[in-house]
Amino acid sequence: xxxxxxxxxxxxxxxxxxxxxxxxxxxxxxxxxxxxxxxxxxxxxxxxxxxxxxxxxxxxxxxxxxxxxxxxxxxxxxxxxxxxxxxxxxxxxxxxxxxxxxxxxxxxxxxx
Amino acid sequence: xxxxxxxxxxxxxxxxxxxxxxxxxxxxxxxxxxxxxxxxxxxxxxxxxxxxxxxxxxxxxxxxxxxxxxxxxxxxxxxxxxxxxxxxxxxxxxxxxxxxxxxxxxxxxxxxxxxx
Numbered sequence: 001x002x003x004x005x006x007x008x009x010x011x012x013x014x015x016x017x018x019x020x021x022x023x024x025x026x027x028x029x030x031x032x033x034x035x036x037x038x039x040x041x042x043x044x045x046x047x048x049x050x051x052x053x054x055x056x057x058x059x060x061x062x063x064x065x066x067x068x069x070x071x072x073x074x075x076x077x078x079x080x081x082x083x084x085x086x087x088x089x090x091x092x093x094x095x096x097x098x099x100x101x102x103x104x105x106x107x108x109x110x111x112x
Numbered sequence: 113x114x115x116x117x118x119x120x121x122x123x124x125x126x127x128x129x130x131x132x133x134x135x136x137x138x139x140x141x142x143x144x145x146x147x148x149x150x151x152x153x154x155x156x157x158x159x160x161x162x163x164x165x166x167x168x169x170x171x172x173x174x175x176x177x178x179x180x181x182x183x184x185x186x187x188x189x190x191x192x193x194x195x196x197x198x199x200x201x202x203x204x205x206x207x208x209x210x211x212x213x214x215x216x217x218x219x220x221x222x223x224x225x226x227x228x
Contacts (some may be wrong), residue, residue, distance in 0.1 A: 032218055034217075036216075036217075038153075041221070042222070043116070043204070043220050043221050043222055044155070044202075044217070044219050045204050046216035046217065046218070049216065059184070077176070087153060089155065091155075091217075095166065096165025098143060098160045098162060098167045098168055099157055099160065099168050100145065100157060100160075100171070100204075100206075100217060101155075101157065102155040104152070104153070104154050105153050105154070107153075107157070109176050
């Protein structure tokens with residue numbers, strides 16, 4: 001079945017470093033991937049979208065890459081801050097459907 | 113203005129009861145969804161509606177019945193609640209759905225359901 005996986009359940013990094021989160025997909029080729037941020041007690045909030053024909057997308061300190069050979073998207077936060085601590089989810093639709101699926105999420109903690 | 117709002121925020125009830133969660137979006141979106149997030153934070157799709165029509169029913173027990181009276185509302189009614197129904201339920205909407213489009217999902221802040 002079509003799946004999205006985020007390898008790390010949790011990631012701790014020091015303030016100022018670059019956080020890199022991974023999203024892998026299996027058994028299909030999504031046309032795009034989206035990344036969301038979820039804070040405790042809140043719903044996920046959309047951050048960035050990258051299409052399959054785009055290698056890289058940036059927004060302020062955020063960067064997303066999409067490697068169709070490796071079937072993987074990487075999400076980077078540069079110059080990380082404690083306020084970046086949250087759970088980050090990748091998601092997309094399965095082939096030809098309205099079914100948005102999400103990875104299991106990575107809980108990022110940026111240590112001051 | 114809240115874009116996607118859900119009520120109630122918390123719901124504590126006993127096994128066997130019937131309860132409803134309401135969702136409204138003021139974004140003018142065509143597609144609405146219900147997701148269930150379990151204790152491990154995995155977000156699993158339950159239902160998807162497009163223009164008031166059910167598009168996705170993701171093998172959810174028929175104790176769960178969504179209803180969309182109009183494009184802006186998608187309610188979730190749950191009959192005969194069980195302990196395993198305890199979770200956070202999120203409503204979401206998007207401008208359009210489907211693979212050809214890539215409009216992001218807008219989520220409500222969730223309803224935490226606890227069944228005792």
